Amino acid sequence: MVERTDLSNRINVMLFHFDQRLGPRLLFNVAEVSDPRITSALTRLMDFNFLQEMKAIVNAMANVVYSSMFFSVPNPLARGGTEQFMISIVIFDPTITEYLMVSSLEEEMEQTTSKLMMLTELIIIANHSNPSLENFPELSSDLHDLKDKVVEVFQELFYGQFEGKKDAISQILGKIGNEAGKKIIQNHSTKNIKSSRAYLTEILKSPKISRWGKFTILHYDPEDRVANISLKNSIWTDSLGLMATKACAFIEGILESLFSHIIGEPIICNEMRCAAEYSYVQECYFQIAPRRMNQEKVSYREEQTIRDMALEDRRKTIELIETDMGKAIFQDLDPMIRLIQLFNKAPFISDFYIDETKFLIVCNYWRYPDEIICDSCEKWIEEKCKEKIKLVKSPHRICEISYGFEKKSKKK
Numbered sequence: 337m338v339e340r341t342d343l344s345n346r347i348n349v350m351l352f353h354f355d356q357r358l359g360p361r362l363l364f365n366v367a368e369v370s371d372p373r374i375t376s377a378l379t380r381l382m383d384f385n386f387l388q389e390m391k392a393i394v395n396a397m398a399n400v401v402y403s404s405m406f407f408s409v410p411n412p413l414a415r416g417g418t419e420q421f422m423i424s425i426v427i428f429d430p431t432i433t434e435y436l437m438v439s440s441l442e443e444e445m446e447q448t449t450s451k452l453m454m455l456t457e458l459i460i461i462a463n464h465s466n467p468s469l470e471n472f473p474e475l476s477s478d479l480h481d482l483k484d485k486v487v488e489v490f491q492e493l494f495y496g497q498f499e500g501k502k503d504a505i506s507q508i509l510g511k512i513g514n515e516a517g518k519k520i521i522q523n524h525s526t527k528n529i530k531s532s533r534a535y536l537t538e539i540l541k542s543p544k545i546s547r548w549g550k551f552t553i554l555h556y557d558p559e560d561r562v563a564n565i566s567l568k569n570s571i572w573t574d575s576l577g578l579m580a581t582k583a584c585a586f587i588e589g590i591l592e593s594l595f596s597h598i599i600g601e602p603i604i605c606n607e608m609r610c611a612a613e614y615s616y617v618q619e620c621y622f623q624i625a626p627r628r629m630n631q632e633k634v635s636y637r638e639e640q641t642i643r644d645m646a647l648e649d650r651r652k653t654i655e656l657i658e659t660d661m662g663k664a665i666f667q668d669l670d671p672m673i674r675l676i677q678l679f680n681k682a683p684f685i686s687d688f689y690i691d692e693t694k695f696l697i698v699c700n701y702w703r704y705p706d707e708i709i710c711d712s713c714e715k716w717i718e719e720k721c722k723e724k725i726k727l728v729k730s731p732h733r734i735c736e737i738s739y740g741f742e743k744k745s746k747k748k
């Protein structure tokens with residue numbers, strides 16, 4: 337449990353306004369400690385105000401993590417008929433994981449934003465040259481309430497584990513899942529089944545299995561005894577939410593007994609990626625391989641699966657951008673915004689931090705060797721953004737992407 341006062345010193349709530357003439361401006365900062373560098377970084381962010389209304393965006397700079405939300409309030413006197421605002425929660429703590437921020441703060445910000453939108457004084461404040469929070473008690477209490485709630489959220493924070501062997505609970509859940517799988521197989525009629533694939537398709541759709549989520553067979557090769565299965569809306573991830581660790585050991589157990597039965601020899605099932613781990617990942621992926629398969633072959637299979645997953649993820653990213661913004665608009669954007677758009681839409685990028693000339697990317701594929709993902713990712717970003725970039729992979733899940741080399745001074 338973290339000390340309350342300690343947290344309060346490290347959490348700021350800021351309200352910005354976007355003025356058509358003056359540009360972005362900080363109205364209020366509810367803070368014990370304030371840092372002008374953060375204010376300017378956030379003000380800059382307000383320039384990207386077309387990003388998405390009422391949707392939190394999380395970024396970080398140096399040792400600060402911040403989450404911001406844009407919103408507009410109608411004002412017939414304003415140019416364009418609306419006044420634009422941004423609320424930001426700023427946390428001066430590099431150890432807080434961005435995953436938890438996204439899921440736990442967005443709702444609180446949304447509630448505060450909805451309250452602020454109803455305040456008639458907000459328009460007055462926006463046009464006030466030097467507003468003071470003391471003169472606007474209702475707004476003041478809304479902003480202070482938000483800060484209190486954020487402090488509460490972080491007091492109860494659960495830090496998930498990122499790496500390592502399965503914990504005891506997962507091992508037990510896996511065993512229970514395995515037993516459950518055996519029972520399901522026993523009670524499942526195998527009359528009129530033509531092939532093992534037909535059996536697999538049918539049993540995955542049966543109510544006994546499908547109540548755990550929506551399974552899709554991505555790949556199934558009975559001869560090689562391997563398969564890849566995806567799962568949408570896993571009951572485990574849906575109920576536990578984002579927790580920065582895998583949550584579906586029970587499903588692993590079920591699939592293990594199911595595939596051992598179909599293939600006729602003991603197999604192992606691994607959850608390669610879980611929706612509970614990352615905010616932008618919607619599906620869990622499971623890989624099935626024989627227990628006694630030689631290590632080289634297993635790792636080759638894994639690499640193939642990961643590569644396929646990565647290619648699919650990248651294809652989806654561009655599709656999403658083109659649906660949302662159109663190809664031409666995307667290419668017309670400022671390089672930095674192009675990169676932000678790309679990273680915002682990429683399902684394999686769970687977060688990114690902006691600095692003046694570089695991005696720090698939290699990539700879901702960080703565990704895998706460079707030659708599988710990173711090398712091709714660098715090429716992919718360069719090609720899609722028409723921007724010269726340099727990607728450096730760190731051993732700790734964060735890639736550093738520098739861009740805009742031509743702006744740098746040429747002397748060595």
Ligand SMILES: [Zn+2]
Binds near residue numbers: 582607609610611
């Ligand atoms: Zn999962």
